[in-house]
Amino acid sequence: MRGGARRDEHADVAxxxxxxxxxxxxxxxxxxxxxxxxxxxxxxxxxxxGENNGKLVLKVADA
Known part of the structure; x- marks a missing residue:
C-alpha cells in the first residue's frame, strides 16, 4: 500500500x-x-x- 499505514499496524488500538x-x-x-x-x-x-446558603428549607414538623 502506498502513502498510508497498514491496518495491522494499528490492531492494538482500542x-x-x-x-x-x-x-x-x-x-x-x-x-x-x-x-x-x-x-x-x-x-x-x-x-x-440573599442570606441563605444553597436551598432554603423551612422545617415545619419532624419527619
Missing amino acids: VGPIPPKKQPEMRRIKDVVPGGVAAFPETLMRLFR
Whole structure:
C-alpha cells in the first residue's frame, strides 16, 4: 500500500466510545430553618435578602 499505514499496524488500538472524564461531585447545601409556620415570614425575607446558603428549607414538623 502506498502513502498510508497498514491496518495491522494499528490492531492494538482500542475501538469504541471514549469514556467521559470523571466530574467532581457537587456539594448540595441545605439551609434548614426550624420554627414551623411561625418562622415563615422571616425565612422568606432571608431568601430575598440573599442570606441563605444553597436551598432554603423551612422545617415545619419532624419527619
